[in-house]
Amino acid sequence: MKKKAEIVPKLIVICGALSLLGIVFLFFIPKSKVETRQKKPESTQRLFAQVIQAAIPKIKKIWEEGDRFIKKDGLQCKDEILLDKNVGRSYYQCQPHFWQCFWSGGVNGKTAIEVEVFGELFHVRAQQSFRPISEYSAQKRFYEILKGPYNGLNFHYGVLIELSIDEVPELKWPIIMTDTCRDTYLPQRIYGYSKVDQKKSEQGFEWDNFDRHLFIDKFYVSNQMVNEWRILTNNNNQIISDRSKWAHPALLSLKEQKEYCGFWGKRVLEAKLFDAATMTPSDIKNSLPDRVARPQTPWQRDLSKTFLGMARINPDYQLTPLDCDLAQVQGCREKYYTTDSVTWMGMNFALGFFPESLVNNIEPEKNIKMSSRFRAAESEVHELGVLGRWSGENQKEFPVAFRCYEEVAQ
Amino acid sequence: MIAFLFTLISFMTLANPTLKWSNAIEIVEKHEFYKNNEVITKPENSWQVLFAVLYRDENMVTFKDCLFYRVPGIEPGILKLKTISIEKSCGEFIFSDGHQQWSGLKSLQFSIANDFLSLNLTNSNYQSEKWDIPFFNVYRRPVPKILSNSAEYRSPQFIFLNPHRGNAPITPQKSIALKDQTPCHNVSDTCEEKSPSICFQCEHGWFEIPNGCPQGPKFCGRSECGLKNQPACRRGMKYQRKTADYECRLDQSFAYCAKGLSVQCQGNLPYCL
Structure with missing residues (x-):
């Protein structure tokens, strides 16, 4: 009886140890593959829809961040778009000519993207369904530019494409892509216009954009963008065909600038909006500040602490590449679509670069941003709030760029 | 009219309407009493309008698909689909022939959410068919914030039109802009x-x-x-x-x-x- 009583705890210990060993053993056994794969739909339509939906993130990337696909050997589409080291990668984003080049195989040699769904590989491609633009090439296009409105659809600029799948050849899916790269939002807050005399503690002209949705172009309107407008308005004879100039700012008269922006439901940028977009607020979180700051540059409140201030006091100042990235002034290398000069709300080219046309309904005669690449770094025009007068006619010796803004109705 | 007929013919070649409905803009004329996922049993032997789907075809013309159901009673249920122009009401076509029909139904349930439509059809042999339709174009306007853009504020980034067969060229129909x-x-x-x-x-x-x-x-x-x-x-x-x-x-x-x-x-x- 006593022996039996001694055996019971031993058995419990042995069983426990064996169970523990078993658990450890099970832990090391390779798990049999659990079938988690989604079942391939039997219906062709559903398969088509699901594969296209799976491809959309890649399509979005090609459209919005096409520049990421560019390899060291550049683009092989001389008839369509050029890769220029003086042109920033933003030019290739939401860029119909890049889209044409990509699906022609000129970017990475491929004309389809691969999508793996249901454990199978599908090949999705854009269709060359659209009529050629003879000014560019005789090739049919992989897109068509649409100008809204279309039956209640709320877009001004759309790019119509058609997607197909090699493995489901009978169906095509037309899709409209919108231009998500072009503009940037001006947050709702109190803003100031122009310079004020800080010593006199003036507030100057103040205004606010509460209850308004304002979006400002990030870059100047380019020749390539104006070409699209020329085609849509049947002015093909005015197209600039030199592809090396497509990324350059379009040099239009003020009348044409207004027509261009109006065509897309926009307006030429206003002077007070330019100041709002470039004068960095002291406290971005406080939209109702007691006092609105009027910094002299987008990067430093006080110009004397910047290279522009140093150049004013030192006639031998040597420009560095970093200086030229912030503000392209006289002596800097020409560059387009660069983003190093970006302001607090996402707009580029606050100082330097090109003289910019600005509609001014506070002081109508001050209608141009004077700071530009045509003025030396020590010039006093390189300061926020310094405006000049422009006749409205573009001349070769004094080229004037422009950009648009849009107020989206509630 | 020709565009309408052409679209209708191209739709007829598609087995069920799930793909074209995935481009729905809006569900309208929803039956006022039927609740989501409820088996429809009343009133027996009567035709009812379940709902209508507004969607755009590949040429951006808007159509309305009316979905009618004859509630099972003495005879099995029938689901009927009729494509009509947007300005007409489904009620006018309740007794007309449909463009597509699914007969011999024992029961039917449907549910409508903001971005999803689901239908469950069961025939007299208790075999069921489920249509799950995500709405790709459903869009809620975001609150704009710093670095957002106007395109995404106004509409979805990708606007899906109706998938189609063949090589017929797409000719988007512009609406008349306000002067x-x-x-x-x-x-x-x-x-x-x-x-x-x-x-x-x-x-x-x-x-x-x-x-x-x-x-x-x-x-x-x-x-x-x-x-x-x-x-x-x-x-x-x-x-x-x-x-x-x-x-x-x-x-x-x-x-x-x-x-x-x-x-x-x-x-x-x-x-x-």
Whole structure:
């Protein structure tokens, strides 16, 4: 009886140890593959829809961040778009000519993207369904530019494409892509216009954009963008065909600038909006500040602490590449679509670069941003709030760029 | 008419409407009593309008698909689909022949959510077929914030049109844009919105005449606000850092004119002279 009583705890210990060993053993056994794969739909339509939906993130990337696909050997589409080291990668984003080049195989040699769904590989491609633009090439296009409105659809600029799948050849899916790269939002807050005399503690002209949705172009309107407008308005004879100039700012008269922006439901940028977009607020979180700051540059409140201030006091100042990235002034290398000069709300080219046309309904005669690449770094025009007068006619010796803004109705 | 017939023929070749409905813009004429996922049993032997789906075809023409159901009773149930033009009502076609029909149904359930439609059809052999339809074009306007863009604020980034077969060229149908000077947002002097804004349909943008309200009346076209004989420009109602009702004759600080001009009120609308 006593022996039996001694055996019971031993058995419990042995069983426990064996169970523990078993658990450890099970832990090391390779798990049999659990079938988690989604079942391939039997219906062709559903398969088509699901594969296209799976491809959309890649399509979005090609459209919005096409520049990421560019390899060291550049683009092989001389008839369509050029890769220029003086042109920033933003030019290739939401860029119909890049889209044409990509699906022609000129970017990475491929004309389809691969999508793996249901454990199978599908090949999705854009269709060359659209009529050629003879000014560019005789090739049919992989897109068509649409100008809204279309039956209640709320877009001004759309790019119509058609997607197909090699493995489901009978169906095509037309899709409209919108231009998500072009503009940037001006947050709702109190803003100031122009310079004020800080010593006199003036507030100057103040205004606010509460209850308004304002979006400002990030870059100047380019020749390539104006070409699209020329085609849509049947002015093909005015197209600039030199592809090396497509990324350059379009040099239009003020009348044409207004027509261009109006065509897309926009307006030429206003002077007070330019100041709002470039004068960095002291406290971005406080939209109702007691006092609105009027910094002299987008990067430093006080110009004397910047290279522009140093150049004013030192006639031998040597420009560095970093200086030229912030503000392209006289002596800097020409560059387009660069983003190093970006302001607090996402707009580029606050100082330097090109003289910019600005509609001014506070002081109508001050209608141009004077700071530009045509003025030396020590010039006093390189300061926020310094405006000049422009006749409205573009001349070769004094080229004037422009950009648009849009107020989206509630 | 030809486009309508062509679209109809191309739809007929598709087995069920799930793909075209994935481009739905809106579900309308939903049966007022049937609840989501409820088996429809009453009133027996009667035809009922379940709902209608508004969607755009590849040429951006809007169509309406009416879905009718004959509730099972003595005879098995029938689901009937009829494509009609958008301005017509499904009720007018309740006894007409459908363009597609599913007969011998024992039961039917459906559910409609903001971005999803589901139908479950069971036949007399208790075999069921489920249609799950995600709406790709469902869009909720985001609250814009710093670095957001106008395209995504206005519409989805990708607008899916109707998938189609064959090589027929797509010819998107433009809607008629509103001409310059057309009123596109009617807001009264007392800030009452008389009709919602349709300014996105203006041909060349729009302009506002500020009236001291969060939203002023708007018109299609361009205006050189602030210049002589033009409406004054909007300046805002918060930069003054006070709470006030802005009436043009009492306080014009919500608007401004160019240097040298003064604000003249016409009702509550400021002009520059």
